[in-house]
Amino acid sequence: MTSPARRHYERVSAALAAADAGEAPMQGEAFELMQAALFEDYRRLKATQSIERKIEIKREILPNYAEYVAGVLEAGQGAQDDVLMRVMLWRIDAGDLAGAIAIAKYATKHDLTPPDQFERGTAAIIAEEVADQALKLLDDDNTNTAELLAQLEEVKQLTGDADMHDQIRAKLHKALGYAQRANAQLEAAQANLERALSLNDRIGVKKDLERLDREIKQNAAAKPTG
DSSP states (O other): OOOHHHHHHHHHHHHHHHHHHTTSOOOSHHHHHHHHHHHHHHHHHHTOOOHHHHHHHHHHHGGGGHHHHHHHHHHOOOOOOHHHHHHHHHHHHTTOHHHHHHHHHHHHHTTOOOOTTOOSOHHHHHHHHHHHHHHHHTTOTTSOHHHHHHHHHHHHHHHTTSOOOHHHHHHHHHHHHHHHHHTTOHHHHHHHHHHHHHHOTTSSOHHHHHHHHHHHHHHHHHSOOO
């Protein structure tokens, strides 16, 4: 386990490197060390076929990048940083949406681009990957749905002005709608699911909209009058 002194050194080194890089691509010893570690971890992941095992590996290795990320977010001026962007994606896959969103805020503020193999822009990747992960988490009874809803609303705000395919935005509205439904915000859920359907008529929410409509009407009928 890394000592507190070592963690402090890693964080300070990353902050200094990020400050020195300015708006140029990230460089320096702290970045190169993380880049080398990421290359090895990426090779390990590529050699693993099981999706479940890949997620386990990501949860295992992500703490190794925590101090570097913290330092960059603390002092960075917007340098392009492929290590940071890869960690953001791994955090989403591992279910650490709070950690991913912290990076997403920085990435969208400074227009950082995703790793080369991605054809989508950063905002589209954040919206789609978080929505996909949220839909999985909503199937887990242990998920804090109020916290998840707040995270989805944050992602919506972060990516609201970005250009992306309608299907991606539809997926985010679908996830928002389901999270709102889980938190008994039925009218808001209905509005988001209707928006999802208007963006993509194959998004798969029609039956849920019918159920929501019935539930909203039943609740209205049950309310005492006068």
